[in-house]
Amino acid sequence: MATRKLLLLPGDGIGPETMAEVRKLIGFMNESHGAGFEIEEGLVGGSAYDAHGKSISEEDMAKADAADAVLFGAVGGPKWDSVAYDVRPEAGLLRLRKDMELFANLRPAICYPALSDASSLKKDVIEGLDILIVRELTGGVYFGEPKEIIDLGNGQKRGIDTQVYDTYEIERIAGVAFELARTRQNKVTSMEKRNVMKSGVLWNEVVTRTHAEKYSDVALDHMLADAGGMQLVRWPKQFDVIVCDNLFGDMLSDVAAMLTGSLGMLPSASFGAPDGKTGMRKALYEPVHGSAPDISGKGLANPIAMIASFAMCLRYSFDMVKEAEMLEKAIADVLENGLRTTDIAAPHAETVSTSEMGDAVLERF
Amino acid sequence: MATRKLLLLPGDGIGPETMAEVRKLIGFMNESHGAGFEIEEGLVGGSAYDAHGKSISEEDMAKADAADAVLFGAVGGPKWDSVAYDVRPEAGLLRLRKDMELFANLRPAICYPALSDASSLKKDVIEGLDILIVRELTGGVYFGEPKEIIDLGNGQKRGIDTQVYDTYEIERIAGVAFELARTRQNKVTSMEKRNVMKSGVLWNEVVTRTHAEKYSDVALDHMLADAGGMQLVRWPKQFDVIVCDNLFGDMLSDVAAMLTGSLGMLPSASFGAPDGKTGMRKALYEPVHGSAPDISGKGLANPIAMIASFAMCLRYSFDMVKEAEMLEKAIADVLENGLRTTDIAAPHAETVSTSEMGDAVLERF
Numbered sequence: 001m002a003t004r005k006l007l008l009l010p011g012d013g014i015g016p017e018t019m020a021e022v023r024k025l026i027g028f029m030n031e032s033h034g035a036g037f038e039i040e041e042g043l044v045g046g047s048a049y050d051a052h053g054k055s056i057s058e059e060d061m062a063k064a065d066a067a068d069a070v071l072f073g074a075v076g077g078p079k080w081d082s083v084a085y086d087v088r089p090e091a092g093l094l095r096l097r098k099d100m101e102l103f104a105n106l107r108p109a110i111c112y113p114a115l116s117d118a119s120s121l122k123k124d125v126i127e128g129l130d131i132l133i134v135r136e137l138t139g140g141v142y143f144g145e146p147k148e149i150i151d152l153g154n155g156q157k158r159g160i161d162t163q164v165y166d167t168y169e170i171e172r173i174a175g176v177a178f179e180l181a182r183t184r185q186n187k188v189t190s191m192e193k194r195n196v197m198k199s200g201v202l203w204n205e206v207v208t209r210t211h212a213e214k215y216s217d218v219a220l221d222h223m224l225a226d227a228g229g230m231q232l233v234r235w236p237k238q239f240d241v242i243v244c245d246n247l248f249g250d251m252l253s254d255v256a257a258m259l260t261g262s263l264g265m266l267p268s269a270s271f272g273a274p275d276g277k278t279g280m281r282k283a284l285y286e287p288v289h290g291s292a293p294d295i296s297g298k299g300l301a302n303p304i305a306m307i308a309s310f311a312m313c314l315r316y317s318f319d320m321v322k323e324a325e326m327l328e329k330a331i332a333d334v335l336e337n338g339l340r341t342t343d344i345a346a347p348h349a350e351t352v353s354t355s356e357m358g359d360a361v362l363e364r365f
Numbered sequence: 366m367a368t369r370k371l372l373l374l375p376g377d378g379i380g381p382e383t384m385a386e387v388r389k390l391i392g393f394m395n396e397s398h399g400a401g402f403e404i405e406e407g408l409v410g411g412s413a414y415d416a417h418g419k420s421i422s423e424e425d426m427a428k429a430d431a432a433d434a435v436l437f438g439a440v441g442g443p444k445w446d447s448v449a450y451d452v453r454p455e456a457g458l459l460r461l462r463k464d465m466e467l468f469a470n471l472r473p474a475i476c477y478p479a480l481s482d483a484s485s486l487k488k489d490v491i492e493g494l495d496i497l498i499v500r501e502l503t504g505g506v507y508f509g510e511p512k513e514i515i516d517l518g519n520g521q522k523r524g525i526d527t528q529v530y531d532t533y534e535i536e537r538i539a540g541v542a543f544e545l546a547r548t549r550q551n552k553v554t555s556m557e558k559r560n561v562m563k564s565g566v567l568w569n570e571v572v573t574r575t576h577a578e579k580y581s582d583v584a585l586d587h588m589l590a591d592a593g594g595m596q597l598v599r600w601p602k603q604f605d606v607i608v609c610d611n612l613f614g615d616m617l618s619d620v621a622a623m624l625t626g627s628l629g630m631l632p633s634a635s636f637g638a639p640d641g642k643t644g645m646r647k648a649l650y651e652p653v654h655g656s657a658p659d660i661s662g663k664g665l666a667n668p669i670a671m672i673a674s675f676a677m678c679l680r681y682s683f684d685m686v687k688e689a690e691m692l693e694k695a696i697a698d699v700l701e702n703g704l705r706t707t708d709i710a711a712p713h714a715e716t717v718s719t720s721e722m723g724d725a726v727l728e729r730f
């Protein structure tokens with residue numbers, strides 16, 4: 001049997017405590033089912049900075065490169081607010097994305113039936129929501145040059161960031177969105193600000209052409225990103241797949257995630273291009289939520305997003321579809337049974353701890 | 366008595382029909398109260414393009430410059446989707462903002478009590494909401510250079526936009542936000558992406574310093590813009606004044622406006638710096654909603670955002686505070702009385718037309 005090489009990068013804040021719950025699952029799968037996962041561990045973010053002054057080490061980058069998949073927790077926190085820009089916690093994550101060329105970030109925004117009350121939106125607006133945001137992850141204003149602060153003298157500085165998109169970058173992310181739409185409701189909404197940004201003009205043009213040339217069976221809409229944000233709030237169920245650039249994807253996927261009331265539940269996956277020989281895609285899986293420093297170390301974190309990220313990993317990186325489905329079913333069962341961490345509990349309702357939630361999922365798995 | 370010079374730029378879509386309702390109010394104030402408004406009119410956006418091939422003419426720019434205030438409707442629509450970038454409808458609006466140096470855009474997101482049902486959010490989340498987004502309007506990725514599409518050959522193009530902020534631009538918008546906070550709940554939340562953008566690092570630094578030097582009596586928070594979008598959806602009442610750059614302000618203010626369910630009700634104001642001699646600020650007032658081409662010409666548009674923009678104009682450009690309050694009271698009365706245009710009506714409820722709504726406000730004014 002093939003070995004399955006996993007790199008775990010728990011990171012900061014609630015990253016380690018949620019990753020611990022995934023480690024239990026992996027242990028169980030290895031022991032009881034001989035799943036053969038080989039686990040490496042590494043440091044990223046503020047904890048890496050504290051250990052050796054960089055937000056990810058070359059050794060850990062090499063491990064990421066050698067792994068079949070990376071499981072990532074979360075990075076950042078006020079503790080590192082004043083460290084230098086190049087070694088800030090987020091730099092580790094951005095380097096992983098860029099060096100592994102993980103250009104396609106999939107962020108499902110799903111409202112778990114048992115949780116539609118946890119949303120700030122009205123039940124009929126949010127119930128049954130199941131949309132997928134496909135975010136470009138290695139381009140745009142995140143990585144374009146120049147990106148700098150210039151001293152202009154006289155107490156004046158200038159901050160500069162550059163949004164850059166090339167045709168091929170837009171083509172490949174659009175392709176991912178259209179392919180995924182075919183497995184869903186067959187509808188893509190592309191969002192940009194073509195009325196203000198030249199990269200938006202190009203984005204719109206390339207998505208339109210890619211659609212016409214290869215995916216005209218899929219329904220395609222274009223929306224300005226600000227109007228898209230509005231429509232997400234007004235009636236999110238109008239969408240199936242949303243495709244957008246790195247920065248709009250960051251904003252819109254966070255808004256979409258929060259709409260569901262299930263932020264602590266939502267996984268994400270980031271993929272590279274398929275390898276020419278093996279067909280394998282480099283992949284990193286991470287919860288949509290952040291490091292939540294305010295609740296870290298207290299056993300309050302919801303481990304489900306991290307566990308659901310592992311389920312995505314089973315499905316997409318190891319073709320273990322049955323196991324992925326079983327794990328997702330276990331999560332749904334636990335919720336149906338009324339188990340709640342504080343983030344998804346009704347006011348004054350009983351709650352369980354991070355590890356109790358993890359154990360409950362493991363039990364039903 | 367001083368003359369009061371107003372330039373009306375109705376623009377496209379529902380712009381003209383909503384502006385018509387303001388014209389009635391101005392006519393009434395001139396005739397019955399000798400208000401002395403001198404009205405000029407001009408074209409902007411697609412209608413200007415149709416008339417003379419530019420999205421605003423030099424004559425109309427000169428009129429804007431000579432006016433005490435500009436009332437702006439809305440621009441854009443699918444009709445002009447394929448006109449050249451430089452003469453697209455939005456270019457007229459962007460030129461007005463830039464040439465008049467209207468750097469401070471004030472966007473209140475208010476939930477009118479009579480309308481809390483129109484929101485997609487739960488009543489307790491949205492009821493009583495009253496926040497103010499202060500958006501920088503003449504800088505950032507909207508205007509930075511280079512902004513272009515380069516042909517790279519081999520079918521590849523590159524789209525580039527540049528986000529640029531200088532210290533003084535951040536200082537002056539932060540100053541506006543802090544000043545306004547003092548007249549409200551005394552709290553400012555500054556939003557950027559300092560974990561990804563150098564302009565965000567500078568933004569954070571300058572806001573922090575401006576606060577420490579001049580406004581330490583105001584409470585100041587910093588939030589990453591993506592987290593800010595989430596928090597707006599989760600519990601918007603945690604905010605008082607939000608200050609952010611041009612692009613984040615565009616996204617966040619649209620999300621905030623839609624939260625209220627009162628999009629057709631929300632005005633905005635854009636100000637320049639006070640004139641050294643007269644103390645007057647250049648100003649442009651416009652509804653937050655867009656040109657809504659799908660409903661234009663049908664008498665379905667809600668004129669209240671446009672009328673409320675005129676109320677802001679009375680208050681801020683002409684110091685007619687009593688009249689502004691009377692007009693705002695008239696709007697509230699009309700709503701209390703149950704009058705609804707389709708956008709804010711319950712399903713199957715009776716609705717009034719644009720001009721009926723305008724007349725009803727005028728009657729109570």
Ligand SMILES: CC(C)[C@H](C(=O)O)[C@@H](O)C(=O)O
Pocket residue numbers: 076090093094250560561591
């Ligand atoms: C941590 C940060 C760099 C990151 C981003 O902005 O991409 C995060 O917000 C995300 O969405 O994954």
Ligand SMILES: CC(C)[C@H](C(=O)O)[C@@H](O)C(=O)O
Pocket residue numbers: 195196226441455458459615
């Ligand atoms: C019409 C468009 C250029 C404009 C913007 O992006 O600023 C609009 O969305 C707004 O928010 O006023």
